[in-house]
Amino acid sequence: MSVHTRGPVMLVDDDPDLRDSLQLVLEMRGYEVFAARDGKDALDQLAKGPLPCVVLLDLMMPGMNGVEFRDRQLGDPRIKDLPVVLLTGAGAHAVEPRVAAGTVVLRKPFDFDRLFDLLDSLC
């Protein structure tokens, strides 16, 4: 629909409905969105395509989860410096400091203005 003038933003979440609606919302704000269903999908896309300016990363996912994605990312010089925003389920266990280090943590359901501000500053 709209012309993408900002981004791209990579969105990694296993929940198809959340992925779909968040992609729409971000696209309406002018962002190009690369959607990935798990960590492996995200790594595959990052290996092949252009790099996004930020990765919105869910932690609890089937297949490769967010923690494993983060480990792989930090081990790959090409993508290790990509900014990451962690999207975590509220009430779930606190994010381990090792995982949270160097990221911004947003708890679900997240504060949109905070998210939009973050994206504005990163993209």
Added chain:
Amino acid sequence: MGAGDKGDGETIGRDEEVLRAICDVSNEGIMIHDGGVILSCNAALGVMFGYEPESLKGRSVLELAAPDYQDFVRANYESKLPLTYLVWGTRSNGTRFRAEIRARTLSAPSGELRVAVIRDLSGSDAAAGERATTVSLLRATLDSTTDGILVVDIAGLVTLYNERFLKLWKIPIDKMAAATDVDAMKFVAQQLIDPASFFSRVSALYHAPETESIDTLEFTDGRLVERYSRPQRIGDRIIGRVWSFRDVTAQRRAEHTLELAVQMRDEFLGIASHELFTPITSLAVAIRGLRDSTDATTDEALRTRLFRNAERQVARLARLVQELLDVTRIDGGRMGLIIDDVDLCEVARDVLERFAPELQRDQIEAHLSADQPVVGRWDRTRLEQVATNLVGNAIKFGRGRPIHLTVSLVDGRGELAVRDQGIGIAHDQQTLIFERFQRAVSSRHFAGLGLGLYITRQIVESHGGTLRLQSVEGEGSSFTVRLPMCVPGEVRP
């Protein structure tokens, strides 16, 4: 006393005289008898029982015992053991009194003789009476406590124990008579899982008589017994050691069960909040999208997508809340069924239709084979829930491979089978998954409350049916529901 020279004869005569004098001045009754026939006695015995001492000679000792104690007294002297015991005696005027007997058997040239010393414990002997009261109080206390108690003296001889101690360690009473603690330890060793460490701790305690100690013993039969040990003292002097044993099996099991329940609850709350917040977040995102799309430039198809999405989240939330409510109802035993004529084929067909968008999106094939209507007296909504849970699992764990549903009539029962070719379930997990809050795979990898199969099983069982699982890890799972054509106990209209 046989032949001897004159000097020996004199010595013996003097010794006899001395002994007789001692006997005469004693407050306690003293007698010598041969197989129960009194050979001699002292004056005190006569006074105690109300006879002329001379007249007692040749009588049976049993005449001095209360009638109900005569067998006991006979058994005691026939045992020839050195004994101390309490009996009731009978005086010449017929009154009964409590007496303490100390007796032992002597070897004499003419045969074996028994010497008995009798102490009157009746009211006139206040100190002895008080002691008897204390002893009986102690005995009653020991026998009524739920702990097994063993007291050993400093030399390691058993001084005291109660019945509970014998029961706890399954020690026959004869094994315990005149046993040393070493004997007792040997007997108990075979009952312990780790006797070596028990013995090393026991021996450490003997080397440190001051020490108090506590630990828990594991029995081979699964019991857990708490052991406590402390020194027995008179004033500052340690004269022995008291051991007490308490069976804590039930208590420890309850604690363990409670711990597991708390752990399971915490885990469940973690999963539940994640599961509830996911649709809430999706709903919030969709609403935000709708809010941002109010200007005329937004195309209608996009708005419809967001609306549909929002509706799906509401349905998801409703389903989650329904699951939680179902579990509460099942736990409270309040799952009422609304019975009607229900075609199992229709149920399967409707449920598959409801999954159509999801199946389409994930490009999963689903096949239903149902040759003829299978109509029974069941709760339609609950069976839809069963089919929904089973198909939902087949999609979730089916690795995108085809899913097969079969409805048939087998041996007069309605049967619904749902088969997938997915990840399967490990053998050791196959019974667990039907329990509350259980799932075979990590919650990090698959969404859901882990309540589905538990609820499914409860629904099937409340219909009098069975739920069977066949699964090979890596190859897929097949769940089969079998239902009697009407719910047991339901009166057909």
